[in-house]
Amino acid sequence: MSSQPVSVGSQNLSFVEDLFSSYLLDPNSVDVEWREYFDSLKNGDDRLSGGWTSSSPFPSRSMFNPPGLGTDIPYQGPAGKLDEAARQERLDQLIRNYRVRGHILASVDPLGSERPSPPELDPAFYGFGEDDFDREVSTSWVGGPATRTLRGIINWLKQTYCRSIGAQYFHIDSLQVRLWLAQRMEETGNRIKLERTEQLRILQRLADAVVFEEFLARKFVGAKSFSLEGAESLIPLLDMAIEKAGNQGVREIVIGMAHRGRLNVLANIMGKSPRVIFREFDDADPELQIGRGDVKYHLGYSWNWETSLGKNVHLSLCFNPSHLEFVNTVAQGRMRAKMDRARDFKRELGAVILIHGDAAFAGEGIVQETLNLSELAGYRTGGTIHIIVNNQVGFTTTPREGRSTTYATDIAKMLQIPIFHVNGEDPEAVAQVVNLALDFRKKFKRDVVIDMYCYRRRGHNEGDEPSFTQPVMYKEIRKHPTVFEGYMNSLLNLRGVTREEAEKIEKDRRERLETELAEARRDDFIRCVDHWGGIWAGYHGGPAKEADSPITGMDRDKMSQLIHRLIELPEGFRPHPKAQRILEARRAMADGEQPLDWGCAEVLAIASILDEHRPFRMSGQDVRRGTFSHRHAVLYDHETGDAFVSFNNIINERGYVNLHNSPLSEAGVVGFEYGYSLDCPEGLVVWEAQFGDFVNAAQVIIDQFIASAEDKWDRLSGLVMLLPHGFEGQGPEHSSARLERFLNLAAEDNIQVCQPTTPAQFFHLLRRQVLRKWKKPLIVMTPKSLLRHKACVSSLDDLSEGRFRSVLPDPEAPKPEDVKQILLCSGKIYYDLIERRAEIGDKHSMIVRIEQLYPFPTKWIRELLAPIADGTPVAWVQEEPSNMGAWGFLRIRFGEHFLKRFPFERISRPASASPATGSSRTHKFEQDQLLKAAFQIDE
Template sequence: MSQQDHGPLGNSLSLAFVESLYADYVRDPSSVSSDWQTYFRQLTASAGRNGYAQLGPSFRPSGLFNPPSAGGQNRTHAPAVGLSDAVLQHRTDQLIRNFRVRGHIIAAINPLGFRRTEPPPEILPEFYGLRDADLDRQVSTERIEGIGEEITLRKLLDLLRDTYCRNIGVQFMHIDDLAVREWLQERMEGTQNRLALTREEQFRILTRLTDAVIFEEFIQKKFVGAKSFSLEGAESLIPLLDLAIERAGQQGIDEIVLGMAHRGRLNVLANILGKSPRQIFREFEDNDPEFQLGGGDVKYHLGYSSDWITTNFRTVHLSLCFNPSHLEFVNPVVLGRLRAKQDRTRDTDREHGLAILIHGDAAFAGEGVVQETLNLSELMGYHVGGAIHVVVNNQIGFTTPPEEGRSSVYATDVAKMLQIPIFHVNGEEPEAVAQVVSLALDFRREFKRDVVIDMYCFRRRGHNEGDEPSFTQPKLYRLIANKPPVREDYLEHLLGLGEVTKEEAEQIAIERRKQLESELSVARSDPKMRREGDIHGIWKGYVGGLEDSVPDVDTGIEPERLKSLLLKQTELPEGFRPHRNIQRLMKVRKEMAEGHRSLDWSTAEAAAFASIATAGFRIRFSGQDSGRGTFSQRHAWLHDNNDGRAYCPLQHLDPEQAPVEIINSPLSENGVLGFEYGYSLDCPDGLILWEAQFGDFANAAQVIIDQFIASAEDKWHRLSGLVLLLPHSFEGMGPEHSSARLERFLQLAARHNIQVVNCTTPAQYFHLLRRQVLRRWRKPLVIMTPKSLLRNPRAVSTLEECAEGRFGRILTDSPEEIDPKDVRSVLLCSGKVYYDLKERREHLERKDVAIIRIEQLYPLNNKELSAALSAYPKEAPALWVQEEPANMGAWRYMRVKLGKSLFGRRFSGVTRPKSSSPATGSASSHRLEQEKLMNEAFAEK
């Protein structure tokens, strides 16, 4: 190699090599050639003028000098002639480290063989200038557990290849904590990443593989062309889950919540959850059209729960969450459900519950909700003690290959954001899968962190059974067509070991086919569908259905009790000094509690929370900056102005109170709302709230709203009492901070599936929150919460208004304000615009205009509305007045719901003009629009 060929560093040698060689030179100058000795001497001498204050074992060459070539040999280290023991050990240590870092690159994890076979140079002995003779020299292995103090380098290489380059590839060296890395190294290198299985364990794996294979074969044969989203090609998922549940049971886990998309779901339902095959077959037959008219869901979206009895006779309760086709969006729902179960059983150490999330490779890399969910894992308000992530790596999306579906090497690379191991395993090697499962469960128990298992397999059929995959992947599917089921390969392995006979294996298959034939016979003789998952357990006593099927409840509270609860929240720990403005706030709230001031919005909220918690109902409230409140109104968490310590008065009301959590969420809507929805599914007797920073932000969680919150009762017969707080009103803050898209929730509203409310007073809000937990009717509640009304002196309520009465769905003017017989027109509205209308009415001295507030927009109570209108003359027309454009807000809903004639009187709307954007970005334009709106509302009709 000539000097003219040398690159920026002086020649084409790798920087890593030069650094390594310099380290050798520092230890023993004679260990490198004379040319290299000269180079390093020159470099050291030039350190000062090249900006190197000091040269240590690692450096960046200046480029002033041309390093010597490697003598034209195919290696990057200098010839290792007469390496000292110290130099050999140093290079060996580098080699060990690089196997840990890069060994996964050449691991045989792909059953289809699509994998780079060229090993990275840094795991090759020649990279370090090691000759064949050096491989038989003794090296220290004190950093490797379980193999003694010394071993030949050749045997060490075999050990490292077996550990990191066989059927398991591991990424763990990105973990910063040395203790965690060493724990993993000890567990893997001490066993060469193999699990010693007994004959019984091997037989169990074979049995579970047989269950998986026979189930898929049976479905394909008996229901030709029907969609089932087959597990074929990934049957090792069944023994993986079997082993995981067994291991979890041994570790004291008694509750497992699972989430997965549709691929393989029926197999998991039948062979893991224990759902009766006859019920699955009835769903295929679909001979009971009356069963779920207008509702229900396809069979591969359904959830199920059951009890699993482990081999050591422990009971583990399994819950597979229902899931729509929005693949990964069930992830935060699963974690929320588990967190609720842990909180309910006071498992604060997160030791007795486990989440298992089963992902697809394309979705894991492509869906942003995956990152949002991973980000929740170590946050105090969302931590569940670690989840097991299983990626069923089919190596294809619908028709999209990996190179077109992600920019990363692995589908799981997004998980490297966490300090967790990622195991890549060949799904055609069940015993390697067993090792990974055991290690993953043990890691999770030890460190209470997530773990990722990336199980490489393939998808034998197309995206669904009616799809032809060879249209787009002809080569791939010719290869797949020649692959036998994993059960056959594993059986051959066991036969070779003499651990099982062909007769035993065949008997398992015969019994499984016989059982499925029997279940199908019953299903066809009795096709009547059986409803599963009816309300029971912790949900017993709560109801869904129509609102008028349940009685209203009194939501008042004794005035003295209310006063004491508010006063209690103004008491601070000894020596606690909050910001001076907060001290003034505490003083004002004390005056409100004593009846010297009316209650504002945030104080009514604090009073409602206090009354609910001291009545024994858990409160969980999360959202972006919800502790203080987006508009600096809540101050549920106070901070000492000197040392920053935090104090939440709502947590110190009474020794016997229920827990109160006010949580600042990460900057995430989709993941956090999914988590809170999941929490609400296992906490019927609590008040669970999610607050958007602005109502518009709910847009980013629309899948959770549409596919879970609004439709779960119809699709899956599941109830939820989740509350959504969405700041909403038009106040000149621009198109992105005005509208919570009220119209979208009203469009989703049907069969009393949700409640949509836009209330106007603190007392109304107080009673609404209390009604949500005191009624046995459980439906999601969507509240359009205020912004300017938080401090509007008109939007206040007396202590007595909170202490007495209940939530009013419809509010009218008092007789002192308007004499009904003088009314010439009636304005209907909801929310903040009421105060604008009232102020304009007073300004114009229009005693002939009545205002009716529709506080609960859905379910809309026609009887109450009709009764309110009946007080006014029939000839007085009614106008719906809203701040939103004509194509948004509630106007179109009201027109469809009530028609052109509102109980016999003319009915029209006053709105902003139609628009594709919710609001103007100009404050002056907003004021002009508002003026026009008021003028039209009060124009003579």
């Protein structure tokens, strides 16, 4: 075969795709040369191993000679006569446009809104007249009979692409994927054939959904529930998806969703007892919720589902705040952790189902971040099922006000995945889409989108009046029957079910809910509290006084061995010369010839954790090298570019070392790592900001999940956030990790906020975080310039002995009776203070470092300052402006007298709207003024 490529125009491209489709259906239906060509593609010819594309070489020019193609055939209008070649070409174009654009005509809106009619879907557009409609043509490349009339073809295409399902898949580059989807839809007319038992199950699940919502509306009048009414097909959709996934081998499903329909999902999918939900509506146990808890439609749940074939699937519905889509990457992180725990590196045993609202899917940027993670090696979970509950309105905002795209799902076209729009009031069309979506996910391990068009029978919540803003829509909704009634009538007409069966289904569900409500209102009702169990057994949260303090030091020789193992390179590996110097320095540190710097202490801490067979995961922008080139945990051959992960020298079992440079995303990646930490209590899970300042792009995840999850949902996390922080003249966006924001969120011992100032302190802090049974998120203000500061070093003995200390005393402090002032500080400013004190020969200032700002170490600092005379001035010294940093937190806590013994004041930059100056010289001037104020030096 010739290796010369043939130029392919758009018409010829359509011809080849159709020919390839015919070949897949029946290889003998194409000419022998084409068959040999496609055989080479199928068998992995070196030139074609990536699959056929429009730029692939063809076997010979003589083969590429379909009649009439390659020339422009003028449109002749309905009265014109087309020859056979022209007719076939126009038919090819019509079929292709139905595949590409048929979704525009699909009847997906249950309220019956008008759909535009694209001219390219009109046979007259191609010159076909009445005389052509009953002419038989070859259709071997379309699902169904080998020959059909034009009328039959068009009807079949309408059945496939324009009935209750609209499919978008021609944005997918892979011909293999497009043909697979086309075959699956066109062979069946995009319709599933259901047995009577399957139809009856759908009807039962619709009854579950409808009766539950009607019952809540009657029994709890006016109470917020964020009803699923109008979208009840979500329940049979989830039922079918879980059944199919379970029977395909999926053993874990993590579900993320907002509040619309959550109570219905909890009761009818997740297995939460309705009596517990009713008890929550009655709010009968207020003493259990003082200062904590959350509204019932934010709560999560876990359940073991058994499929009809006896397969077990564990379901986890994530807790979620009102911030809608922000749960997306949390769910993804949880699933990734579950897969890693199960050593499921093929990503086959778990699945994520995300349920979105149409307005939120189009409007919230976190959706794009979630989609972008789906095919990245460090975040892949084997394909997510995205379900859009398309209410066709967002609160009171119409689609034309809420998005600039035709569909709410258009952002998903950034991925190589199909998008199925389906009418939620055609349950059997929903069943077809679920079946197709799950098969697509299993085969290609990619995301898939199901856009279920429905409506919202009530307003945004039960107290809202929707006709204020959508009067026309709600006139139609008020007279619209429920989907249960519609499907029941359909089955009655088809004799798939009898009226007696249908009435019994409804009656049984109402009676059950009445029984559940009676149980919920019993005086002796016992509420089960979901506390820490499963993989969290043995760990706990609660107050800091209950925290354990494990030994974090290590044998000196063992640490030396670990460092030596970290710097061992594969034979012939050539690192960058500067990286080589870092390795040589670490060899000297391991041998005790020079003290350890920050980077060496950090990688040693991680190596020690891995050496104990505990998993380690870190992600963030540039974490493999480290933004400030201090880590070099992954080295690259300077000649070939090959990567070498040094931690693999410690443990080379897959799943223990996860070190991933992240996309340029904060909210999505922080959410992912937080989710991962929820299912990895025994490991070290770390997110590092490129600069700590950028963490504010993830504020929703911090506020709504990290800081409050234990209080709201009784959920623990050991996530570590490393936030480079320090004022060094790099400007407003490269100075502050906003320490004050974390301290403002700190209450009830919910998080740990630390700013260690030595490599040894950081080593012990990381090890303490992993070894502790008391689990809280750890926020660390990490250094930048201190990474290479000559005084910021530690010996192997410092790492071998002791523990992390929340307060560090002054190693050169005056005698207690000589102390005239006490300077409290945290972080880099300590090194500036001791340097200035030495310069001026000050003999009366005591400098104390607070290494853990929360929970605040009051006990330890009280003991440290016990010998100091009452009335000695205490000043808090910080680099941040007075309205930032730790000062506000400390002032509220201690008032005008520190520990009720010492006058308490502040030394800082003045209050400012921006964290820092953009001028390096101005920064140096400000820093000098701050130090002069600390030591009361007059100008």
